[in-house]
Amino acid sequence: MDTLYWIFIGIAFAISFVALFYPILPGVLFLAAGFLIYGFAFSFEPFTPLFISVQILLFLSLFVVDYVGNAYAVKKKGGSKAALWGSTIGLIAGPFIIPVAGILIGPFLGAVLAELIFQKKGFKSAVSIGIGTVLAFIGTTLVKIVTQALMIGYFYYQVL
Incomplete structure (x- = not known):
């Protein structure tokens, strides 16, 4: 039975990383689920x-990095x-509309279209903003990967 529990813990942790690329999944909650299991x-x-x-601080940092990184960019x-709303909607919808590439194309198109339609910005400016949102997503995702790995590593350090 112990092996089955460890498999469930591993699956919960794995899903938390998948959620980085499919943001509709509550990745942080899957980390917590692994701890609770x-x-x-x-x-x-x-x-x-x-x-x-430590885990609460790291959980909170995941949310802060996500929001602040995109807003700053x-x-x-x-x-x-x-543009912020457009990129967020694109980030959520993109992976479902265009699997794999949609995680980058979605926020880019969302930000560009929002700037073109609602702010009446020029195409060059809108594209620059769209590129900024994609770069912010990549940067924040890398930070979240490291943070989640630290959280899981600390968990294993405590329990093993």
Whole structure:
């Protein structure tokens, strides 16, 4: 039975990484699910107050990095809130409309179209903002990969 629990924990952690590329999935919740599966199946004893505090800070940082990174890139390129909303909608819809490539094309098109339609910006400016959102997505995704790996590594360090 222990092996089955570890498989479920591994699946939850794997889905948390898949969620980085399919943002409709609540990746952070799958990380927490992995921790909870361990706690209920084995023991909550390794989850010290320090462990819980560190994990909460890292959970919060995942949200902050995601939002601040994209907002900063859009602002730096001269984009509006419409571009931010457009890139977010594109990020969610893109992977489902165009599997694999949609994760990059979606936010780009969302930001570009939002700037062209709602802000009446020129094509060159809108494309620059769209590129900024894609670069921000790539950067924040790399940070989130490292953060999630640290969270999981710390979990294994505590429980093994």
